[in-house]
Amino acid sequence: MSINQSSAPFVGAIEKSPKISLIGTLAMLVEAPGEFDMVQQGRIWALADALSSWPNVQEAVIGVTNVLLVFEQPPDDIGVLGASIVELWHRLPGRKADGKLIEIPVVYGGEHGFDLPAVATRAGLSERDVIRIHSDGEYTVCAVASSPGFGYLHGLDPRIYMPRKSVPSLNMSAGSVTIGGMQTGVAVLTSPNGWNAIGWAPVASFDPRRTQPSLMLPGDRVKFRIDRIEL
């Protein structure tokens, strides 16, 4: 049986089952149905934990309400595999955001927080209000992706949502505290970046020599603390 073919329906096309699709013969994407919410994210964490130990699964890569399975070898029967995953999805309880609490001191504004004025203008708030709202929040690491150790943090107050830039900033510093749409994060590498920088945090997000290379892991919680404000 095959999927991704016009002749065969998507496995899991039934309502409220995840959408399952292939990216070539060695990767399968499982996407939770419905809008984004933390309940679905928790179910994805639980699913990823369980699938990681399945035979032939090299790793389960958590995304935002989805998980990509990467295989050692092309699975023999994609249809059966997809059906087993759907079945597991329906019976597996979700995982809570029960990871460690990470506190990150932030220098808000200043040289590295060059998009703070734009975020404030869009929100119709003062820069101090934006800082207060951002540092009052408690965030959850939904997924670690994109750059080594980069956590997609959810829980941003909707008042300070800020769309990603259509033209990325060319050289945003590692440690930049950023807002991208409804998410926030701390840039891990100095590189082009489409998110909006509001501050800077001296945090070692990733070190490949550590036993646990990534500071943030899915299910961890993050608090930003005001270290200094430079307006």
Place this chain on the structure above:
Amino acid sequence: MIEILTSHAFNTIQDQGRNGARRLGVSPSGAMDPVALEAGNVLLGNESDAAGIEIQTFPFRLRFGADTTFALTGADHDATLAEAAVPSWWCRRARAGDILAISAPKRGARVYVTFGGGVDVPRVLGSRSTHLRAGFGGFEGRALQAGDVVPVGGTQCETAGRFDFGVAPPDVAIAGVGQTDDRALRIRVMRAGEYDLFSEAMQATFWSTRWKISARSDRGGYRLTGDRLTLDTPAEMRSHGVVAGVVQVPPAGEPIIQMSDANTAGGYPKMAAVIQADLWRLGQAAPGSFIAFSEVSYQDAVAAMAPVNDYIAKLRATADLYRAL
């Protein structure tokens, strides 16, 4: 050890890639033409996943610090060892002090140099591949530069026996591979998750276009030009994991194929995915060249790996035999 004498940008140490760390946001890296790198190792009796040097800017020159066996595979190129010609897809024994010089390929994009016992840099997260963006792995996490002294031959390797023979490259040895029509390299793909979101007209355009690999293409990804694939209603995807070979379509409509150094996450609609059996051929497609896509089923995509695996297996048997002669 070897000393790098001439190296321009983006020549790096690579192995078969750093698997298992995507979940930490770490892209696998690894050779763009994994078959050529593996063949180079197999010629020398190395493990298949030993590291070599991937050369994509030329000329490249190195000096051997000790007697060392080496092999040249990948793109069809001219090379000399101590000023005597060495063919492509060939292995030799170098003497201490010999200089190996490699010129720009006549065909293909990337040349691999492998060494008896492999390049002996530390494994980081299980691999010796260079992760350029994050600056770890390979040689100090960066591209090679003139003056670098790189350790080779760390593991036990065969030094006795004969080291002066070559093999047919896979695009010659594997029937039906390397076929080009209309001066475009045929690349086999499977449909991916958002294929059906595109109109029939857009799907037809995807299959019929001769896509040019733009100059803004590198180990991270190939940007294609030639037409635009647009959606009637823009699709907003949540960030999700991707693998090399995925063909994504950003809102502007020009597809991007993610390659070895690609971001681990994607969010654009996915039109298709290059099959594993053709990724190495794509890895040899140079900017400015043309490709066209053909659709295959899952079963055909799986079956297409058999000739590639057979090629490597036969190569190992043949090389083992030759060295013993």
